[in-house]
Amino acid sequence: MKKTLALLLAAIMMLALVACGGGDKPADSAPADTNQPADSAPADTNVPEAPAEGGTIGVCIYQFTDAFMTTYRNALQEILEGKGYKVSTVDGANDQAKQNEQINTFITQGVDALIINPVMTSAADQIIATVKAAGIPTVLINREPTADQMAVYDKLVYVGCDARQSGTMQGELILDTPNKGDINGDGKVSYIMVQGDPENVDAQYRTEFSVKALVDAGMEVEELNLTRGDWMRERGQEIVANDLAQFGDQVEVVFCNNDDMAIGALQSIQAAGRKVNEDIYLVGVDALDAALNEVQAGNMTGTVLNDAVGQATAAVEEMENLLGGATYAANSQSVYVDYVKVTPDNVQDFMG
Ligand code: BGC
Numbered sequence: 533m534k535k536t537l538a539l540l541l542a543a544i545m546m547l548a549l550v551a552c553g554g555g556d557k558p559a560d561s562a563p564a565d566t567n568q569p570a571d572s573a574p575a576d577t578n579v580p581e582a583p584a585e586g587g588t589i590g591v592c593i594y595q596f597t598d599a600f601m602t603t604y605r606n607a608l609q610e611i612l613e614g615k616g617y618k619v620s621t622v623d624g625a626n627d628q629a630k631q632n633e634q635i636n637t638f639i640t641q642g643v644d645a646l647i648i649n650p651v652m653t654s655a656a657d658q659i660i661a662t663v664k665a666a667g668i669p670t671v672l673i674n675r676e677p678t679a680d681q682m683a684v685y686d687k688l689v690y691v692g693c694d695a696r697q698s699g700t701m702q703g704e705l706i707l708d709t710p711n712k713g714d715i716n717g718d719g720k721v722s723y724i725m726v727q728g729d730p731e732n733v734d735a736q737y738r739t740e741f742s743v744k745a746l747v748d749a750g751m752e753v754e755e756l757n758l759t760r761g762d763w764m765r766e767r768g769q770e771i772v773a774n775d776l777a778q779f780g781d782q783v784e785v786v787f788c789n790n791d792d793m794a795i796g797a798l799q800s801i802q803a804a805g806r807k808v809n810e811d812i813y814l815v816g817v818d819a820l821d822a823a824l825n826e827v828q829a830g831n832m833t834g835t836v837l838n839d840a841v842g843q844a845t846a847a848v849e850e851m852e853n854l855l856g857g858a859t860y861a862a863n864s865q866s867v868y869v870d871y872v873k874v875t876p877d878n879v880q881d882f883m884g
């Protein structure tokens with residue numbers, strides 16, 4: 533009797549193994565680690581934490597080589613896939629015409645929603661007209677159009693940050709130093725500004741508001757140079773090497789609109805024999821891992837967290853609102869995630 537029972541159990545286990553192990557199901561079908569049949573909808577609600585039945589989402593990124601947008605797109609992908617969506621992420625290669633084609637292709641393929649990081653903010657009108665004509669719920673990210681541009685389509689929302697805040701925080705990082713940025717004590721803060729792509733409001737506002745914070749605090753300022761570095765590390769390095777060669781010890785503060793350019797700047801600062809926080813200050817924005825390491829090591833005065841994971845989470849949340857039928861009224865189509873100042877005192881909280 534015992535033996536029969538054991539045989540029966542063994543047979544049941546074999547059957548179960550065969551059912552779970554079917555090697556011919558497509559790789560992108562239902563999650564492999566549940567006990568459900570691979571090809572059915574998750575009708576059995578006993579499976580805990582099973583991803584929601586997702587749709588197909590097209591994600592357009594302006595340029596894959598951008599360091600910050602790499603962190604951001606990885607976060608987006610992980611969150612979307614974790615929720616059971618099929619995700620296709622494409623590289624606009626900094627070419628708006630190419631991105632327009634990619635958007636059209638996604639529309640033809642019948643994606644359920646789009647998340648778009650425009651190549652050119654100035655192309656927003658065209659992008660919005662295209663997604664509106666196709667009736668696709670769309671979340672724009674990272675490059676903010678104007679409220680008027682967005683107002684024409686109520687299934688559209690922007691998720692990003694208020695770049696003025698990051699600029700102000702950069703200024704505050706300098707004001708928090710012992711001499712408020714006036715290292716040589718001549719009564720003024722002499723700085724160079726390494727700007728991102730000025731077509732982007734993040735670059736415009738960070739440039740303006742970092743300096744405004746100093747002026748508002750009563751500091752006199754002197755701009756030795758402002759050069760566009762288009763968000764790129766190598767440009768940051770080149771620009772700061774040139775500026776240090778030209779202005780030497782006059783340079784007290786290096787403002788970079790993002791961390792990647794600040795890392796490039798740091799290479800040139802070190803090559804010129806200067807020492808951050810002793811004879812020059814250096815600030816960036818983003819809190820990239822590389823910058824956090826330099827802040828901790830005392831090689832950057834500080835940075836500002838541009839919360840990629842927070843923005844990706846909010847973008848997916850808004851996308852789901854749109855998929856659920858939500859519409860957005862004019863002038864309430866921007867959702868902002870806060871920036872956070874990062875200094876040696878709190879850098880540990882952002883690492884790892
Ligand atoms: C980030 C930059 C990035 C840019 C791309 C900004 O918010 O700070 O690092 O290059 O977005 O649009």
